[in-house]
Amino acid sequence: MTYSSFIPPQRTLMGPGPSDVSQQVLSALARPTIGHLDPLFVGMMDEVKSLLQYAFQTDNEMTIALSAPGSAGMEACFVNLITPDDTVVVCQNGVFGSRMAENVRRIGATLVLVEGEWGRAVDPASLDDALSQHPEAAFVAFVHAETSTGARSDAKVLCEIAQKYHCLTIVDAVTSLGGCELKVDEWGIDAIYSGSQKCLSCVPGISPISFSKQAVDVIKNRDVPIQSWFLDQSLVMGYWSGNGKRAYHHTAPVNSLYALHEALLSLKNEGLENAWQRHQNMHDLLAKGLAELGLDFVVPENERLAQLNTVYIPDGVDDAKVRNFLLNEYNLEIGAGLGQFAGKAWRIGLMGYGARKENIALCLAALNEAISSTRQTL
Amino acid sequence: MTYSSFIPPQRTLMGPGPSDVSQQVLSALARPTIGHLDPLFVGMMDEVKSLLQYAFQTDNEMTIALSAPGSAGMEACFVNLITPDDTVVVCQNGVFGSRMAENVRRIGATLVLVEGEWGRAVDPASLDDALSQHPEAAFVAFVHAETSTGARSDAKVLCEIAQKYHCLTIVDAVTSLGGCELKVDEWGIDAIYSGSQKCLSCVPGISPISFSKQAVDVIKNRDVPIQSWFLDQSLVMGYWSGNGKRAYHHTAPVNSLYALHEALLSLKNEGLENAWQRHQNMHDLLAKGLAELGLDFVVPENERLAQLNTVYIPDGVDDAKVRNFLLNEYNLEIGAGLGQFAGKAWRIGLMGYGARKENIALCLAALNEAISSTRQTL
Numbered sequence: 001m002t003y004s005s006f007i008p009p010q011r012t013l014m015g016p017g018p019s020d021v022s023q024q025v026l027s028a029l030a031r032p033t034i035g036h037l038d039p040l041f042v043g044m045m046d047e048v049k050s051l052l053q054y055a056f057q058t059d060n061e062m063t064i065a066l067s068a069p070g071s072a073g074m075e076a077c078f079v080n081l082i083t084p085d086d087t088v089v090v091c092q093n094g095v096f097g098s099r100m101a102e103n104v105r106r107i108g109a110t111l112v113l114v115e116g117e118w119g120r121a122v123d124p125a126s127l128d129d130a131l132s133q134h135p136e137a138a139f140v141a142f143v144h145a146e147t148s149t150g151a152r153s154d155a156k157v158l159c160e161i162a163q164k165y166h167c168l169t170i171v172d173a174v175t176s177l178g179g180c181e182l183k184v185d186e187w188g189i190d191a192i193y194s195g196s197q198k199c200l201s202c203v204p205g206i207s208p209i210s211f212s213k214q215a216v217d218v219i220k221n222r223d224v225p226i227q228s229w230f231l232d233q234s235l236v237m238g239y240w241s242g243n244g245k246r247a248y249h250h251t252a253p254v255n256s257l258y259a260l261h262e263a264l265l266s267l268k269n270e271g272l273e274n275a276w277q278r279h280q281n282m283h284d285l286l287a288k289g290l291a292e293l294g295l296d297f298v299v300p301e302n303e304r305l306a307q308l309n310t311v312y313i314p315d316g317v318d319d320a321k322v323r324n325f326l327l328n329e330y331n332l333e334i335g336a337g338l339g340q341f342a343g344k345a346w347r348i349g350l351m352g353y354g355a356r357k358e359n360i361a362l363c364l365a366a367l368n369e370a371i372s373s374t375r376q377t378l
Numbered sequence: 379m380t381y382s383s384f385i386p387p388q389r390t391l392m393g394p395g396p397s398d399v400s401q402q403v404l405s406a407l408a409r410p411t412i413g414h415l416d417p418l419f420v421g422m423m424d425e426v427k428s429l430l431q432y433a434f435q436t437d438n439e440m441t442i443a444l445s446a447p448g449s450a451g452m453e454a455c456f457v458n459l460i461t462p463d464d465t466v467v468v469c470q471n472g473v474f475g476s477r478m479a480e481n482v483r484r485i486g487a488t489l490v491l492v493e494g495e496w497g498r499a500v501d502p503a504s505l506d507d508a509l510s511q512h513p514e515a516a517f518v519a520f521v522h523a524e525t526s527t528g529a530r531s532d533a534k535v536l537c538e539i540a541q542k543y544h545c546l547t548i549v550d551a552v553t554s555l556g557g558c559e560l561k562v563d564e565w566g567i568d569a570i571y572s573g574s575q576k577c578l579s580c581v582p583g584i585s586p587i588s589f590s591k592q593a594v595d596v597i598k599n600r601d602v603p604i605q606s607w608f609l610d611q612s613l614v615m616g617y618w619s620g621n622g623k624r625a626y627h628h629t630a631p632v633n634s635l636y637a638l639h640e641a642l643l644s645l646k647n648e649g650l651e652n653a654w655q656r657h658q659n660m661h662d663l664l665a666k667g668l669a670e671l672g673l674d675f676v677v678p679e680n681e682r683l684a685q686l687n688t689v690y691i692p693d694g695v696d697d698a699k700v701r702n703f704l705l706n707e708y709n710l711e712i713g714a715g716l717g718q719f720a721g722k723a724w725r726i727g728l729m730g731y732g733a734r735k736e737n738i739a740l741c742l743a744a745l746n747e748a749i750s751s752t753r754q755t756l
Contacts, residue, residue: 003429003646006422006639008412018632021411029633030408033399033581034386035711044384051381067583068446071628072608079605099607106605197629203411205445205583205631227457227484227605229477230450248716250449251575253583254396255407256634261384268381333413338626 011327012354014363015335016147016308017175018197018204019351021259025202028262029255036252044261045252049240051264052208055177055200055272056192058184062216062233064240065260066193066207067253070174073193073207075103076231077170081139081191081215083224084108088139089130089167091122091158095148095339096172100141112137118340119310121303122153124161131165140167145176147198148338150310150347151299152180159187168215174198177208178267179279179307179351190215196256199279199307201352202263206256263352275352279306282355286348289364293371298345307355309348310341318374319343325370332366389705390732392741393713394525394686395553396575396582397729399637403580406640407633414630422639423630427618429642430586433555433578433650434570436562440611441588442618443638444571445631448552451571451585453481454609455548459517459569459593461602462486466517467508467545469500469536473526473717474550478519490515496718497688499681500531502539509543518545523554525576526716528688528725529677530558537565546593552576555586556645557657557685557729568593574634577657577685579730580641584634641730653730657684660733664726667742671749676723685733687726688719692749697721699752700745708744 013020034041052063066073078100082088086109090101093116104111114130116122122142131137140162144155155171162169168190176182179199184192190212197204211219211233219233226232230250238247267275283306287297290311298310313319319336323346326332335347348363391398412419430441444451456478460466464487468479471494482489492508494500500520509515518540522533533549540547546568554560557577562570568590575582589597589611597611604610608628616625645653661684665675668689676688691697697714701724704710713725726741 001428003425003643005406005643006409006425006636008409008418008636010410011412011416013411013413015413017629018411018413021633026408026410026633028383030404031384031386032388032404033391033396033575034389035391035393035396036582038389038705038711040386047381047384050379068450068608069628069631072446072450075606075608102607106603106607195629197411203631203633204414204629205634225484228453229480229484230446230453250447251395251573251582253447253581253634255399255404255581256583256631258384258386259633265381265383327416333416 009331012332012359012362014349014354014359015333016347016349017195017351019201019349020354021201021203022353024266025259025262029203029259031258033254036254037246041254042246045240048257048261048264051268054268055264056184056210057182057186058210060210060212062237063210064236065257066209067250068207069205070193070195070207072231073209074099074172076209076233077191077193078103079107079226079228079231080219080233082107082109083222086139087112087134087137088141089114089134089137091116091127091142093120093122093151094118094143094146096143096146119149119151119298121151122158124154124157127158128161131161137167139170141170143172144182145305147175147308149298149341150305150308151303152305156187159189163188175305175308178275180276180305184210196260199352200263200267201354202260203256205253206260279350279355282350282360283309286350286360289360293368307349307351309350310345312345314371316375317371321374322370325374326366330362330366332362387709390710390737390740392727392732392737393711394725394727395573395729397579397727398732399579399581400731402644403637403640407581407637409636411632414632415624419632420624423618426635426639426642429646432646433642434562434588435560435564436588438588438590440594440615442614443635444585444587445628446585447583448571448573448585450609451587452477452550454587454611455569455571456481457485457604457606457609458597458611460485460487461600464517465490465512465515466519467492467512467515469494469505469520471498471500471529472496472521472524474521474524497527497529497676499529500536502532502535505536506539509539515545517548519548521550522560523683525553525686527676527719528683528686529681530683534565537567541566553683553686556653558654558683562588574638577730578641578645579732580638581634583631584638657728657733660728660738661687664728664738667738671746685727685729687728688723690723694753695749696752700748703748703752704744708740710740710744
């Protein structure tokens with residue numbers, strides 16, 4: 001077997017992530033690697049931390065970029081905060097809520113599952129009911145932006161309910177960070193994780209996370225040791241600490257952090273509110289076009305994510321044929337359905353740098369042609 | 379606070395990693411991001427797997443690039459194979475052996491520690507003794523190339539002893555893969571992990587790992603669930619499987635895998651044995667020069683790693699001043715001592731693309747000047 005360099009085509013990425021990465025971020029990624037304890041790199045890490053605090057709208061000291069994908073960020077939140085003696089209420093309205101529940105089960109903690117309809121926001125009343133029936137619960141976990149369905153839950157209201165019952169909150173912001181309103185401190189979120197490859201439009205592989213002071217206290221005061229050494233935030237804190245000497249924990253993904261720095265800089269320069277508004281504006285444009293193609297949204301209008309548009313596959317249209325057509329004829333990627341929506345829906349992402357008019361025009365034109373042509377061949 | 383793009387200087391990286399990354403690999407890294415389930419990307423993952431099998435000298439089907447640094451690779455090996463009922467013999471002759479022991483403790487398994495001298499290879503007789511006293515032991519773990527000391531242990535002999543006692547082996551090859559002889563199948567290693575940023579000269583953040591058929595059987599047949607969802611290799615297998623449809627697990631670090639593909643391609647083109655020999659040749663050159671500077675090696679000659687040269691800091695020479703001088707005057711990074719050798723030794727890496735004559739010439743000249751000038755200022 002012979003091998004040669006892998007030269008990928010230039011795709012337009014309108015799936016559920018990774019999203020389009022700008023040339024600016026790719027150029028940052030390819031800058032010369034320096035040591036992970038180099039004073040210049042340490043200074044850059046401090047800036048990444050400040051920029052993440054801005055993106056999350058938090059003053060949390062414990063705000064870092066975890067050296068692994070979002071699913072590891074999820075796990076970091078659960079395994080650091082939760083012990084087998086805890087009771088955790090998980091709101092589940094899609095694949096990623098199910099994964100949260102799986103995290104709780106694997107820790108051996110008590111799971112209270114609030115099951116919601118896929119494609120809908122988490123129902124605040126159901127959470128309130130569950131908490132009133134489980135006064136022993138200490139944590140509430142939910143997904144802000146369900147990447148599997150395109151539904152946006154009201155994180156502010158869900159946090160208020162959790163606080164009423166004196167629970168700490170764990171929030172999945174993988175698809176929300178940078179793409180829609182998210183205010184960690186104002187809403188009182190205690191642990192939050194995201195991914196680099198969604199609305200930040202950075203390369204995949206990094207998970208921004210943040211813990212409130214109260215959450216950090218829980219981590220510091222736990223009496224059951226954390227099983228994971230790699231995800232043990234009491235150790236990672238020493239590595240990301242801005243105060244004096246860094247304690248070596250692991251080798252940071254130097255170049256990926258260059259890229260994250262650049263992506264966060266773009267967000268800061270655009271302005272967070274402007275970025276949220278751009279996602280909404282682009283969504284409105286796409287939604288209008290999709291309606292003209294006769295496609296129906298899975299999620300009711302007031303619960304929709306601007307950055308992830310889930311539409312039903314029309315009757316008589318072959319899912320795989322359409323997606324292959326888009327990929328092969330137009331170098332355009334849209335997402336397949338996941339979980340309950342596998343084979344039933346498409347997920348069209350408008351994330352970060354990908355939320356641009358030219359992408360929408362391309363997507364609508366190509367999708368129109370793909371649907372017509374695959375219908376004819378059936 | 380205002381921010382601008384981070385433009386790193388061009389350093390020469392001769393520490394314990396990350397090592398120098400070639401322009402060829404950096405260019406691969408910056409190619410356009412495509413989807414992690416794109417058929418073209420899936421095809422590239424298959425090539426990465428084959429190239430890793432070559433680098434590890436194994437036919438193991440379960441050979442993948444873990445989406446996180448080497449310390450997560452270590453943890454993946456331990457948490458997948460070991461349950462709280464197991465007894466694990468860990469050979470400890472440096473920082474990374476200690477970390478292995480910490481992994482065993484956190485799992486709650488029984489740890490038998492074979493303590494060796496730092497800066498020396500693991501003593502095969504001590505391992506044999508420990509195993510004869512602990513017939514209940516099912517696993518032996520050791521570090522092939524101790525990054526904290528520069529010592530190379532005889533992995534072949536240690537594996538033979540483990541097999542005599544019917545133990546499976548877990549081997550740390552973070553600093554050995556690509557830099558010195560390593561033959562996973564021939565030596566009968568059952569679980570092995572490495573890092574992208576050492577002798578492969580790829581960017582940091584990825585951990586190549588491989589499991590033997592016997593190890594995979596242990597994972598498949600365990601009755602205690604693995605606590606970590608992210609590191610659960612029974613799930614990751616479905617994502618990296620070459621057989622038909624990939625099961626979504628997490629979003630792969632697409633661009634970092636482009637870079638790993640390119641770095642492994644360089645290794646394949648050079649030839650594994652040639653790469654090992656180049657490291658040895660460059661080591662001989664460096665060792666001669668270091669001796670001329672009057673610097674003494676920590677590790678006896680026949681136990682030295684060619685790719686990581688640990689030398690005592692001469693009396694009357696200020697550690698930090700020398701390293702700062704090298705960094706500031708010559709953009710040259712060498713490594714500080716770690717653990718027992720903190721402040722007492724330097725670690726000079728000759729890893730992968732960094733194992734070149736021009737780097738050695740630079741290092742010797744700059745080190746000579748640094749030692750002289752900091753001696754004068756004391």
